[in-house]
Amino acid sequence: MLDGFVPFPPAFAAQYRAAGYWQDRSLAQEYAAVFQRFAPRTALIDAGAQGERRWTYAQLDAASDNLALNLLDLGLRPQDRVVPTLPNVAEFVILYLALQKIGAIPIAALVTHRFAEISQFTRLSQARCAVYPARVKEQGGEFRFGPMIERVQAEHPCLSLRLVLGEAGPGEHSLTELIERPATLARSALSDLTIDPADPCIFQLSGGTTGIPKLIPRTGNDYAYNxxxxxxxxxxTQDSVLLLVLPIAHNLPLACPGIQGFLFHGATVVLHASTRPEPMFQLIQRHGVTHLKVVPALLIRLINDPAIGDYDLSSVQQIQSGGQRMQPEVRIRTRQLFRNAFVQENFGMSEGLLMFVRRGDPEEVLLETCGRPVCPHDEVKLIDDDGAEVPDGEVGELACRGPYTLRGYFGVPEYNARQFTPDGFYRSGDLMRKHPSGNYIVEGRKKDLINRGGEKISAEEVENLILMHPAVQNVACVPMPDAALGERMCAYVIQRPGRALTLPELVTFLQGHEIARFKLPERLEVLPDFPVSTFGKVSKKALGERIAAQLAGEGG
Known part of the structure; x- marks a missing residue:
């Protein structure tokens, strides 16, 4: 067993096996059956800058086999950790499948992550391999990954393999070439490997409120069931077509049901890296897309784009929205424009538990709630600060356990002791209320996070960096309401005597610390002092109310 991994207790594991949730097949075995059953069907369409590239299930199997063998030849082994930071391209899917065939463990990093995050992931996981594009476009130019990964490697010698999407430079191997170059190892080298489905198959990432993201181990058994x-x-169904534009490694796009769920059913996944509305409309019409995954900010952009009436969107059957609460007005307007689509709000966490609204739910339930758990063995309770359950209808912190919810973050026993109850319930930090229907309503959170369009930003992580600025005496980062993204970040600062700070200066300073762009504050407010709570702590609640009132006044 991997050191630092917290397994499911044996009694619960037996329960989940008896109920049929766990099949004791590795993801490699799950996919092997899928590839054989649906061999001639179209599995994947990459609608990217290179023009449309297509793979059948048989071709996807062969490509991932070949890559897996070449990675074995380079020394990658079961349980080795890999940090891929790839955009929405077919090579990510081929890599993900190849790693499952080896039993290596991908870490669900994003192409938007930079040195601060990738260095942390590598250190936390002791990763052996990084996979990255040569360059990506970003505001103000382009970003080259190679020099950054070299620096990560210099800091963390465990990182011995660097794979680049495209042409390889010194010290790199080309992922493209490894996919295409015929392997010299025999196919039996894969079948000889032993992969335990009770071991981690991927590390998803927590929102993390401590400034350091936590690694979420998902096992072959629980992730397949998920x-x-x-x-x-x-x-x-096998006739479904998913258009995927959300970041590919996130839990929702990858596995809820995501790429994994659609491939399990012999369906088709269309990948696209742009969230611009018109290219999405074109792809929906061209490929008869049946399923869309969105966050509310993206959905708002789609339904307000003037080109929406120029395309046939009648194929869309289901629009799945997650990441933050959808306003009822957005749902109603979406139904008017996507006339055949069911708008399915869900609440999900990379740690496990999923709640979905269902077709047939009453209108009030659809408009007000985020759904109910998807599995009969999902155990949910709402608790107060002392761990006691609150009465139905009152607000409490969501605590949960079940056949696909983790029992501990990777390698942080002290943190786990605080985040899990003695009987194994995960304390999520989300505040909820139970609706009379049995569904749940999100009421806020205890965690100190800003939810920017579905990306969870740790306020503490950004605050710790801002405190390093010579003009800053104290700082508090709070969410400010935003019609499109739900929330953006406002940084309240107390300046040092005789010093001054502007937002552009602060942003430039933070960029020097190489954090992901989505974590940068978008407003700066200067105060002589901060409001405090009755316990003497900075009252972020008061600061949040202050900026909300200020924005409302400016809007008026």
Whole structure:
């Protein structure tokens, strides 16, 4: 067993096996059956800058086999950790499948992550391999990954393999070439490997409120079930077509049901890296897309784009929205424009638990709630600060356990002791209220996070960096309401005597610390002092109310 991994207790594991949730097949075995059953069907369409590239299930199997063998030849082994930071391209899917065939463990990093994050992931996981594009476009130019990964490697000698998407430079191997170059190892080298489905198959990433993201171990057993049960609730069949523009490694796009759930059913996944509305409309019309995954900010952009009436969107059957609460007005307007689509709000966490609204739920339930758990063995309770359950209808912190919810973050026993109850319930930090229907309503959170369009930003992580600025005496980062993204970050600062700070200066300073762009504050407010709570702590609640009132006044 991997050191630092917290397994499911044996009694619960036996329960989940007896109920049929866990099949004791590795993801490699799950996919092997899928590839054989659906061999001639179209599995994947990459609608990217290179023009449309297509793979059948048989071709996807062969490509991932070949890559897996070449990675074995380079020394990658079961349980080795890999940090891929790839955009929405077919090579990510081929790599993900190849790693499952080896039993290596991908870490669900994003192409938007930079040195601060990738260095942390590498250190936390002791990763052996990084996979990255040569360059990506970003505001103001382009970003080259190679020099950054070299610096990560210099800091963390465990990182011995660097794979680049495209032409390789010194010290790199080309992922493109490894996919295409015929392997010299025999196919039996893969079948000889032993992969335990009770071991981690991927590390997803927590929102993290301590400034250091936590690694979420998902096992072969629980991650396969996660995708299968989500597929049932989302109505996925072999005739379904998913358009995926959300970041590919996030839990929702990858596995809820995501790429994994659609492939399990012999369906088709269309990948695209742009969230611009018109290219999405074109792809929906061209490929008869049946399922969309969105965050509310993206959906608002789609339904307000003037080109929406120029395309036939009648194929869309289901629009799955997650990441933050959708306003009822957005749902109603979406139904008017996507006339055949069911708008399925969900609440999900990379740690496990999924809640979905269902077709047939009453209108009030659809408009007000985020759904209910997808599995009969999902155990949910709402608790107060002392761990006691609150009465139905009152607000409490969501605590949960079940067949696909983690029992501990990787390698942080002290943190786990605080985040899990003695009987194994995960304390999520989300505040909820139970609706009379049995569904749940999100009421806020205890965690100190800003939810920017579905990306969770740790306020403490950014505050710690801002405190390093010579003009800053104290700082508090709070969410400010935003019609499109739900929330943006406002940084309140107390300046040092005789010093001054502007937002552009602060942003430039933070960029020097190489954090992901989505974590940068978008407003700066200077105060002589901060409001405090009755316990003497900075009252972020008061600061949040202050900026909300200020924005409302400016809007008026």
């Amino acid at each position: 995708s299968k049960v989500a597929s049932e609730v989302a109505g996925v």
